[in-house]
Amino acid sequence: GIQVEQSPPDLILQEGANSTLRCNFSDSVNNLQWFHQNPWGQLINLFYIPSGTKQNGRLSATTVATERYSLLYISSSQTTDSGVYFCAVVGYGGSQGNLIFGKGTKLSVKP
Amino acid sequence: DTGVSQDPRHKITKRGQNVTFRCDPISEHNRLYWYRQTLGQGPEFLTYFQNEAQLEKSRLLSDRFSAERPKGSFSTLEIQRTEQGDSAMYLCASSLGQGMYEQYFGPGTRLTVT
Numbered sequence: 344g345i346q347v348e349q350s351p352p353d354l355i356l357q358e359g360a361n362s363t364l365r366c367n368f369s370d371s372v373n374n375l376q377w378f379h380q381n382p383w384g385q386l387i388n389l390f391y392i393p394s395g396t397k398q399n400g401r402l403s404a405t406t407v408a409t410e411r412y413s414l415l416y417i418s419s420s421q422t423t424d425s426g427v428y429f430c431a432v433v434g435y436g437g438s439q440g441n442l443i444f445g446k447g448t449k450l451s452v453k454p
Numbered sequence: 455d456t457g458v459s460q461d462p463r464h465k466i467t468k469r470g471q472n473v474t475f476r477c478d479p480i481s482e483h484n485r486l487y488w489y490r491q492t493l494g495q496g497p498e499f500l501t502y503f504q505n506e507a508q509l510e511k512s513r514l515l516s517d518r519f520s521a522e523r524p525k526g527s528f529s530t531l532e533i534q535r536t537e538q539g540d541s542a543m544y545l546c547a548s549s550l551g552q553g554m555y556e557q558y559f560g561p562g563t564r565l566t567v568t
Contacts, residue, residue: 347496373554384543386497386559393554429496433554439510440552441487444496 345370345434349445356420356452364415364448366430374433375406376442377415381426389415389428420452456480458560460546466566467536474532475563479548486529487557488521490514491543503529504552536567 346369377389390404406413431442459478489497501511505526523529549555
């Protein structure tokens, strides 16, 4: 099955810094989503981005489907950005449509 | 438009007891998924429904697990004879359709088996 790898596994930033999180996937996808999991476990949808570039405030994401990777950019980080960021994909032709998740990047933003 | 809801949010049970969780998807979403997340890992797929039909189960779903979605609305996930290894966060998600549609997650039910 399709493999999803995220890097780095852990990231510590000072408030105000910028960061880039990476997601590599092993096969073609027709769905790619980025999530932020808050300390209570809720998965918050950040981007639905199987290809192209999107921006939402301080966050933006780019997926280069032909090269099988996606990047999540966080600018001017805030302490509330802390948590785990997950990339998840649905393989092209995956009949179930279930998301395959990476192991996540744990982000800690220090004041 | 309300999001996906799950109940209960937390459940503590003793080994060997049965537990049941409920998920209410976003209205008009005909796809409903169950995932399980253990500490330090990403969520893993358990099973999914297209309307009321359960179409796929992963190998993670042992015979002690059963899921239903009567009338294609809410869904329940039951675990019989719970084991300590069942301790995890159980997440429900819904989407308008298959594959290319965005999935939205509920807040999860955190199960602790003592």
